[in-house]
Amino acid sequence: MVSVRMTYRPKPFFPAPLPGINEENLVRIRQCAGCRVRYAVFGEHRFCPACGPLPPEVVALDALGATSTARFGQRLTLTEADCRRAIADTTALCDAITALTAPPP
Numbered sequence: 001m002v003s004v005r006m007t008y009r010p011k012p013f014f015p016a017p018l019p020g021i022n023e024e025n026l027v028r029i030r031q032c033a034g035c036r037v038r039y040a041v042f043g044e045h046r047f048c049p050a051c052g053p054l055p056p057e058v059v060a061l062d063a064l065g066a067t068s069t070a071r072f073g074q075r076l077t078l079t080e081a082d083c084r085r086a087i088a089d090t091t092a093l094c095d096a097i098t099a100l101t102a103p104p105p
Contacts, residue, residue, distance in 0.1 A: 033058065060087070 032048040045062045
């Protein structure tokens with residue numbers, strides 16, 4: 001007579017800990033220049049909760065300020081000239097990429 005006997009004892013499972021999260025500060029406090037309401041912003045900032053759409057200049061300045069905060073860890077003071085230069089540089093870069101990637105005529 002042949003008998004087979006097997007036993008299995010699994011090792012205890014210890015999952016690896018999750019990696020730490022290094023994310024930028026997502027919440028920013030803003031105050032509307034028109035109605036003076038203070039509110040928190042998560043991500044993009046285009047509307048005041050009380051008076052509606054914000055002027056394009058305010059939206060652009062906030063977007064550039066949020067980008068500089070993410071890059072440098074502090075809010076930089078941007079002048080109108082800085083914003084115009086950044087927009088011109090971005091437009092020129094987009095034009096160059098479009099010209100290089102466009103199919104031949």
